[in-house]
Amino acid sequence: MNAPARREIWREIRLPGVQLSGAATVAMLVVAxxxxxxxxxxxxxxxxxxxxxxxxxPLVAIAVGQTVVVLSGGLDLSLGAQVTLAGVVxxxxxxxxxxxxxxxxxxxLGVGLACGALNGLVVALLRLQPIVATFATxxxxxxxxxxxLPTPGGSVPVEVTTAYRDAVLxxxxxxxxxxxxxxxxxxxxxxxxxxxxxAVGGDAxxxxxxxxxxxxxxxxxxxxxxxxxxxxxxxxxxxxxxxxPFVGNELTLASVxxxxxxxxxxxxxxxxxxxxxxxxxxxxxxxNIVFFADVPTTYRQLxxxxxxxxxxxxxxxxxxxxxxxxxxxxPVA
Amino acid sequence: MSAPSLxxxxxxxxxRPGPVALAGAVAVALxxxxxxxxxxxxxxxxxxxLMRVAAFLGVIAIGQTIVIIAxxxxxxxxxxxxxxxxAIIGSRVMAGEDGDLVPAVALALLVSAAIGLVxxxxxxxxxxxxxxxxxxxxxxxxxLILAYTxxxxxxxxxxxxxxxxxxxxxxxxxxxxxxxxxxGLLAVWLxxxxxxxxxxxxxxxxxxxxxxxxxRVNRTLILAYVLSATFAGLAGILLLGYTESVFLxxxDQYMLPSVxxxxxxxxxxxxxxxxxxxxAVGAIVLTVLSGLLTTLDIGGAGRTVVNGVVLLVLLxxxxxxxxxxx
Numbered sequence: 173m174n175a176p177a178r179r180e181i182w183r184e185i186r187l188p189g190v191q192l193s194g195a196a197t198v199a200m201l202v203v204a205x206x207x208x209x210x211x212x213x214x215x216x217x218x219x220x221x222x223x224x225x226x227x228x229x230p231l232v233a234i235a236v237g238q239t240v241v242v243l244s245g246g247l248d249l250s251l252g253a254q255v256t257l258a259g260v261v262x263x264x265x266x267x268x269x270x271x272x273x274x275x276x277x278x279x280x281l282g283v284g285l286a287c288g289a290l291n292g293l294v295v296a297l298l299r300l301q302p303i304v305a306t307f308a309t310x311x312x313x314x315x316x317x318x319x320x321l322p323t324p325g326g327s328v329p330v331e332v333t334t335a336y337r338d339a340v341l342x343x344x345x346x347x348x349x350x351x352x353x354x355x356x357x358x359x360x361x362x363x364x365x366x367x368x369x370x371a372v373g374g375d376a377x378x379x380x381x382x383x384x385x386x387x388x389x390x391x392x393x394x395x396x397x398x399x400x401x402x403x404x405x406x407x408x409x410x411x412x413x414x415x416x417p418f419v420g421n422e423l424t425l426a427s428v429x430x431x432x433x434x435x436x437x438x439x440x441x442x443x444x445x446x447x448x449x450x451x452x453x454x455x456x457x458x459x460n461i462v463f464f465a466d467v468p469t470t471y472r473q474l475x476x477x478x479x480x481x482x483x484x485x486x487x488x489x490x491x492x493x494x495x496x497x498x499x500x501x502x503p504v505a
Numbered sequence: 506m507s508a509p510s511l512x513x514x515x516x517x518x519x520x521r522p523g524p525v526a527l528a529g530a531v532a533v534a535l536x537x538x539x540x541x542x543x544x545x546x547x548x549x550x551x552x553x554x555l556m557r558v559a560a561f562l563g564v565i566a567i568g569q570t571i572v573i574i575a576x577x578x579x580x581x582x583x584x585x586x587x588x589x590x591x592a593i594i595g596s597r598v599m600a601g602e603d604g605d606l607v608p609a610v611a612l613a614l615l616v617s618a619a620i621g622l623v624x625x626x627x628x629x630x631x632x633x634x635x636x637x638x639x640x641x642x643x644x645x646x647x648x649l650i651l652a653y654t655x656x657x658x659x660x661x662x663x664x665x666x667x668x669x670x671x672x673x674x675x676x677x678x679x680x681x682x683x684x685x686x687x688x689g690l691l692a693v694w695l696x697x698x699x700x701x702x703x704x705x706x707x708x709x710x711x712x713x714x715x716x717x718x719x720x721r722v723n724r725t726l727i728l729a730y731v732l733s734a735t736f737a738g739l740a741g742i743l744l745l746g747y748t749e750s751v752f753l754x755x756x757d758q759y760m761l762p763s764v765x766x767x768x769x770x771x772x773x774x775x776x777x778x779x780x781x782x783x784x785a786v787g788a789i790v791l792t793v794l795s796g797l798l799t800t801l802d803i804g805g806a807g808r809t810v811v812n813g814v815v816l817l818v819l820l821x822x823x824x825x826x827x828x829x830x831x
Contacts, residue, residue, distance in 0.1 A: 247636075249761075300820045303580070303636075304768045307761050308820060311813025318806035425582075425640050438578065438634045470655050474648025481641040485631045 196486055197435050197447045197454070204457040211464040218344070222337055225346035228456045229407040230255070232350050234423050235430035235452040236357055236445040237400025240366075242431050244393035245373035245440030246295055246302040250287065250310035251401045252424030256417060257317040258283040259405035263326035263415030270329045280402040287313055288398025292391030310424070317417045326415035336410035349407065350449065353400075357445040360396070369393050374441025429480060430455050433487045454483060524771020527822055528786040532793055539797045546800055553678060559792035560685040561747070562759055562766055563785050564740035567692045568733030569763040570784045572635070574696070575729040576709030576776015579635045583624065583642040584763055587734050588741030588756035590646050591617050593653065595742050596660035596751045606663040614738045620646060621734025625727030643760075650753060658751045670746030681743060685785075688739070692781040695732075705729060710777030762791055769819050790819065 209215040215224075234251055241248040258280040266276035287309070294305045338345050360366050368389040371379040380386045401420075408419055428438075434451030436443025462476045539546035565584050572581045591613040598609035620642065627638040670681045696702040704725045707715040716722045741756055748755065770787035772779025794815055798808045 294817060294821075298817075298821050300817070301768065301774045303774065304765055304820055305817065307765065308813045308816035311816065312810050313813075315806050315809030315811075315813065318809065322806070425643070428637065428640060432634070432637045438636060471648070471652050474645065474652045477641065477644030477646075477648040480644055481627070481638075484633055484637050484641050485627065 194435060194447060197433060197450045200433065200454050200483055200486060201450045201457075204454050204461065208457050208461050208464070211461060218339065218342070222339060222344040222346065224456075224460065225344045225350065226337055226411050228453055229346050229349045229353075229411070230404040231423060231426055231430060231452040231456060232449050233353055233400050233404035233407055234427045235434070235448040236353055237397040237404070238427040238431050239434070239436055239443065239445040239448040240360075240369060240400070241302075241393050241397040242428075242436055242438060243366075243373045243440055243443060244369045244390055245376060246306075246390065246393060247428070247438070248291060248306045248394060248397050249303060249424055250291060250306040250313055251397060251427055252420035252422065253310040253313035253317065254284060254287040254398055254401035255405045255408065255420035255423055257287065257313045257320070257405075257420075258402040259409055259419060260317045260321035260326070260415045260417055262405060263328060263409055264320055266326075266328060266409075268327040268329055270331055273329070273332065277406060280405055281399060284398035284400070284402030284405075285395055286398070287401070288395035289391065291398070292394035295394065296387045296390035314417075314421075321415050321417050324414065324416040324418075328409050328413045330413070332410050333413045336407075346407075346411075350453075353403070354446065354449055357449075361444070365389070365392050365396075370441055372440075426455060427452075429484065433483050435487055451487070455480065458483070524769075525783045525786055528769050528771065528783060528790050528819075531819060531822070532786060532790045535790065535793045535797055539793070539800060542797075543800045546797070549677075553682075555792055555796050556789070557679055557681055557747075558796070559789045560681050561740050561744050561756070562762055562792060563685055563788035564688055564743060565737050565756070565759045566763040566766045566784045566788050567688060567781060568736035570692070570767050570770075570772055570779065570781050571696070571705065571729050571736075572733045573764070573767050573772055573774060574705055574709045574776055574779050575726055577635070577712060577726075579628075579709070579726075579729070579776060580639065580764060580774070581621075581624065581730065581733045581737075582636065582639040582760055582764075583620065583646060584733060584737040584740075585757040585760035586643050586646040586650070587617050587620055587737040588744065588759065589751075589754060590620075590650050590653075591738035591741035592745040592751045592755050593650060593658050593660075593753070595745050596658065596662060597654075599660065599663040599666070601661035601663060603663045603665040606665050609663070610666075610742055613742055614735055617734045617738025617741075618731050621731040622727065624734065625730035628730065629723040629726050654753065656753070658753055660751070662745050662749045666742070666746040667749055670743055681747065684743065688736070689781060689785050692736075696780060701725065701728060706777055708776075762788075765816060765820075766791055791816075 212220065214220050234255060238248060238251055241251075261283050262276040262280040265279050266272045290312075291306055291309050294300055294309060295302045298305075336345055340348060368379070368384050369392070371382070371384050372386050372389045372393075376386055379389075404423065405420070409415065430451035431443070431448045432438065432451070433454055434443065434445075434447025434449070436447060458479050459476060462472050462479070465475075467475050536547050536552070545551065565588055569581055569584060572579045594616055595609045595613040598612055599605045624635075624639055624642055627633045628635050633641075668680075670679065670684070672680050674680050674683060696705065704715070704720045707718070707720050708722050708725050712722055740759070744756055745751060766787035767779070767784045768774060768787070769790055770779070770783025770785070772783060795812060798811055801808075803811070
């Protein structure tokens with residue numbers, strides 16, 4: 173009985189005409205940037221900017237991929253393992269040789285495509301619940317990664333790592349990569365596939381009734397997720413210069429957090445990758461801030477975790493004012 | 506086991522084996538397969554060992570079952586970390602002394618329950634999706650662990666706890682199995698014979714309807730998360746009794762298997778349908794599977810792949826969702 177009353181309160185403080193979801197994310201980003209530049213003395217120095225952006229790119233890329241899957245009403249817990257697998261395959265192929273780079277990039281994207289297609293088949297055709305199904309496929313992918321590259325190693329041509337940390341006309345290459353991902357999303361957003369993904373994620377039955385190819389759309393969402401995971405893998409290789417069969421493990425859950433901080437609903441159909449990109453940057457900045465705030469080492473993780481929970485809560489506030497009718501009950505998928 | 510209600514329309518499919526029977530059959534099949542590829546796999550001592558490993562997953566999955574039945578995307582990803590934290594608190598407070606066993610266990614469970622309370626408040630009052638709330642909680646609990654231990658776990662299990670968990674009682678069975686049986690019965694009683702249990706199924710099946718019939722939805726949900734964390738803490742304590750000393754990631758790996766055990770046991774992730782008996786069988790299936798894969802000499806990488814594939818096959822036996830056209 174007190175739930176509706178509380179919703180009324182939220183409705184009262186709603187700003188007319190402002191899309192709060194995006195506003196909350198942008199506000200968090202601004203706060204994070206301000207705090208970070210206050211704490212990190214040379215934050216705006218080009219070297220610090222370059223190295224910051226260089227570490228952001230993988231999370232940004234995987235967050236965009238996760239967004240596409242979440243928008244379709246799914247969830248991909250195997251994205252991190254896909255990053256790992258695509259990365260080790262690419263590093264084994266490139267083997268330190270510059271001329272093999274196109275082949276390696278193609279192979280990484282191929283791995284992402286194949287992994288995404290497998291997830292799509294399992295979730296859309298076999299109709300397994302995404303959270304457990306992608307957990308299971310994640311096992312397969314990380315096992316395969318260990319077969320391809322049992323221990324960290326392999327090498328990327330030094331030209332790649334140098335270029336990645338370079339700047340074009342004063343703009344860091346890594347920032348350009350993030351802008352490129354945003355542009356990619358902007359293009360996708362205008363394509364029919366994404367419209368279908370939004371429709372399926374919003375209401376699969378209605379989409380089905382409106383002749384949207386629901387199954388195919390779901391598969392496409394996971395394939396897109398896999399392709400973005402491959403891009404994340406390439407960014408990691410360019411940043412670190414070598415392969416690691418465990419590198420993606422921590423990215424999966426961070427990608428979900430970035431999506432939520434970015435204001436995309438886990439129930440599907442609402443949100444977008446723009447917010448997730450900002451969310452990923454916020455997440456990365458929080459780690460940075462905690463590092464530069466002179467928090468004692470043993471308390472760093474605690475502060476980090478608490479700040480992330482606050483960010484997740486703030487991102488959820490706009491959802492509180494949705495009318496009861498729009499609150500749908502759905503599995504985590 | 507099925508929900509106490511809402512099963513009537515499913516009678517049409519009555520010819521299909523229930524999830525519990527199916528999961529049980531899979532467990533038996535895995536044991537037989539193990540005996541074929543590696544004679545001695547189904548020996549008494551070996552089976553008891555497997556059951557002992559399954560017990561930890563089984564106890565953690567009690568809480569997971571409760572939270573998942575509560576529906577609305579309910580899931581508790583923080584169970585592994587909470588179990589680890591409880592074991593760390595327990596070992597440090599009891600420090601190998603029987604006299605400090607009770608306060609140590611009490612403190613560990615209290616802290617676990619408090620973490621569950623925060624999860625529940627975040628999910629109900631702040632409406633953070635459970636997946637994300639409990640995901641964020643992993644980071645916080647990890648932080649608590651580091652702050653509490655300074656990066657190095659200390660202490661030791663009290664001998665009484667160790668002998669309770671590892672000591673052989675009857676038929677050469679370790680005490681742990683009886684504890685699991687006891688906790689399992691408690692869980693079944695909680696879910697099927699208490700007001701809380703009925704409210705939980707009502708909330709999971711249809712939150713709005715439950716609210717309209719006067720069920721205190723938020724209170725039920727918060728209690729579900731508190732119970733989940735408490736059972737996780739309990740599992741951590743049992744694990745401490747088994748290993749005698751702790752590491753900083755003692756129980757972390759139980760996070761997603763606990764969800765998988767619940768799903769294999771036939772509890773729907775959508776909420777409102779399921780029960781603990783299935784989960785217990787699910788925990789056994791997962792453990793027998795990984796035991797079997799360890800026995801087969803195929804190396805870590807191959808084992809991980811096969812584990813994933815078998816999990817997929819198991820899930821497609823029962824964890825499938827309805828068709829769009831239905």
